[in-house]
Amino acid sequence: MWKSCRCVLAGLVGALLAFSAPASTRSAQHPPGDFGPPQGEPVQAVLTSPPLVPPATGRKKPAKVVVDLEVREIEKEISEGVSYTFWTFGGTVPGSFIRVRQGDTVEFHLRNHPDNKMPHNIDLHGVTGPGGGAASSFTAPGHESQFTFKALNAGIYVYHCATAPVGMHVANGMYGLLLVEPPEGLPPVDHEYYVMQGDFYTVGKYRERGHQDFDMQKAIDEKPTYVLFNGSEGALVGDHALKAKVGETIRLFVGNGGPNLVSSFHVIGEIFDNVRYEGGTEYQHNVQTTLIPAGGAAIVEFHVDVPGSYVMVDHSIFRAFNKGALALLKAEGEPDKAIYSGKEVDAVYLGDKAANLAPVSEARAAAASGTLTPEQQIKAGEARFTGTCSVCHQANGRGLPNVFPPLAGSDFLMADKQRSIGIVLNGLSGKVSVNGAAFDSVMPPMSQLNDDELANILTYVRNTWGNSGEAVSAAEVKAVRDSTKRPEGAAH
């Protein structure tokens, strides 16, 4: 009864390749890219977690390279306060970066950790052979598979899990990049970084707190909750921003795991000097936005001429500002007014992602353990105020005369705590009088912020710039929120 057929339900991509397209028969001579048998001792591949890239191989001859990649199913933060179960190659999303040289013989070991629930495999787009390794690497939890391939084509290649249902494995983060260096290597640059986009589908709404399960229907409908670089909203901002100095050249290996969306990759304030689409041999120059297909990748290079924050986005722009597809490169150095003289406007572009969110995390932990102090609330509130409220009310709380009312020393703000909670939750439009001056403007509802965040922001503004008032609690915000009807998704 037990049959030995190991035909893999490995998924459509691998499977189609495996059974419908017989491998092309090559002539007896070596194909281009085959530089003969491996020479010297086997080399253990250096694998790196994003955004880092392994050093150049530096090899001049084909080698046997051993790759050990472990699959882990882990729970991690997808957004601040939101956890998700990621399925990963090497414990990160995207998976470990693999770097070999054209002509290398790669002995690939795929290990499925014993604590995992699911079977997994790997389809490497840089592999010539049925399924890109998928059928040969189909591995149950607690087991390991091995297969070997020769890296015949130079370029930057996506790898991904191709176990059924393929879409779900990919949606949970099972993708990464394989770089096959050309024989002569890549030209030297100052920094190489690894950035990969993916779309994610959760049952709860964008930034809805707590653990979020995968939503198959949203995935089928191609309506992502999150579109992210490197697997979480915080992956490449704040302290995790990519770094460079003026005068340096940056090389980004940019991949797109999908599963569904195509990326319009753009760096605000930069023009790509070189783009090597899909790892091809031709360079395109002076590119503003480059398309990264799902299951595809590009090598992007640019020179940093002036200091400041460069924001990477998917220029399908709602994804950037409403689904998380934002990353940051911070360039330090002397300004060059001849090239660019203007002021930076980080706050507007970055929203709250520019802020240091450590106090927010601290306050959340304190609130959970019941030890939250007004001081913690003020610090956390300041972090959220920055980039959200400060866009109009200004960082100094003074607003703009005749346009945005001041919060600093505001009689209107301090007169009625309940009213102020309601205004932040539900917005305010129309005439108000603040400190004797009339304003007639529109504040959008900020109901996308949760009770804790709103309580912290209000506590901050009521106790800063000379204001002095009692703290606002999350319970008070909740009471107001519960008692007011508002249209779903009114803000943002």
Added chain:
Amino acid sequence: MKTSARIAGLGAALLCCAAAPGSGNPYVRVPGNPRFQSALLGDQAGGVAVADFAMQDHPVTNAEFATFVAAHPEWRRGAVAPLFADSAYLTHWQSLDAPGEPLAGQPVTRVSWFAAEAYCEAQDARLPTWAEWELAAAADTTQQDARGDPAWRQAVLDWYSRPAGALALVRQSPANVYGLHDLHGLVWEWVQDANSLMSSDEAQKFCGGGALTLRQKENFAVLMRVATLTSLKPADTTRSLGFRCALGFRCARGLS
């Protein structure tokens, strides 16, 4: 003739129930379906014929499996030939023949197909076929076939969305319409024909892009089970894989 055979079969099943050693895990009758729409087997028009059968109330627990090991020491950890169970077999048990108290009421895992089949044979039973398992698991608490219900689908997927932490005890979730517990949300389960699911014609169907013929979206959830079973060799064990036994007619697979 057919009917009387069926009745006789059920009678045997009931007798076995009474005699079965794991009487804390009784066999629950599940009506068959001559044209069951399997995600995997049979053809679209005719489905696959599944005769009446009976299936255990919940996945076999560590305590239940320990009773079996005590009576059949050849299935103790360390005594089993590597051909029949890999090196992780029952490694989570406290000792060679006892799981230890915290594990007692959890489903047994890290058991091979051979061990599971031996357990069932010792009860004069067998592992359920895939079609039987799929039919039983298509139910929710009120409907025999809930696969078209988004709530059923999401419940299945939600389990996939959580890492394998400590296992819960059996029977913590409500019984389905047949009275069976834990078909979803606790462990994977071995079936008798696990590794022939993808053979011959079926293999072509899947591997030749036939997965596209999985006609209903809800089958996506079922597909994950099939993928898991086909990744395993019969001596394999994993931390999330258990089993339960069945009785009754062999599933008559529809021949198209």
